[in-house]
Amino acid sequence: MVKKNPYNLPRSGIPQFVGRETALEKLHIQLQESERIAISTLTGMGGIGKTELALQYALTDRDKTLEDCSYKSGICWVNVADQGNVGTQILNFAQNYLKISILEEGELEDRVKHCWQNWGEEDTLIIFDDVRQYKQIKDFLPLQQKRFKVIRVC
Secondary structure, three states: OOOOOOEOOOOOOOOOOOOOHHHHHHHHHHHHHOOOOEEEEEOOOOOOOHHHHHHHHHHHHHOOOOOOOOOOOOEEEEEOOOOOOHHHHHHHHHHHHHOOOOOOOOOHHHHHHHHHHHOOOOOEEEEEEOOOOHHHOHHHOOOOOOOEEEEEEO
């Protein structure tokens, strides 16, 4: 069995994603450029495909071999608008996919920070989907380290 990077991506409703290769490549370049945490924001009117672009970017990496993928420490999808608390989703991913021991006590922000500190050492992609206000995610952003790459879909 081939070991894969951990991920919790939603299913795509698109049978074949074509015509956005340039946008996917530009997104990849933006995420790889930074010496600190890299954050790329996809913005625009509803329905233009921001979420699908982020999803296809992540799926492309997920489907590579472990040796060839960019995000060996995982791809964590956080649905900000619809699936409960952002911090809780991050804790669940860390516990279920990375087997990180979760602190039982303390503020949620501190418990999430503990997860970021104990996350894998290789690059990780975090996708915050459907962010309506920055304050929804600001307390839960990963550490200011190059290994964390963030896509914020607004």
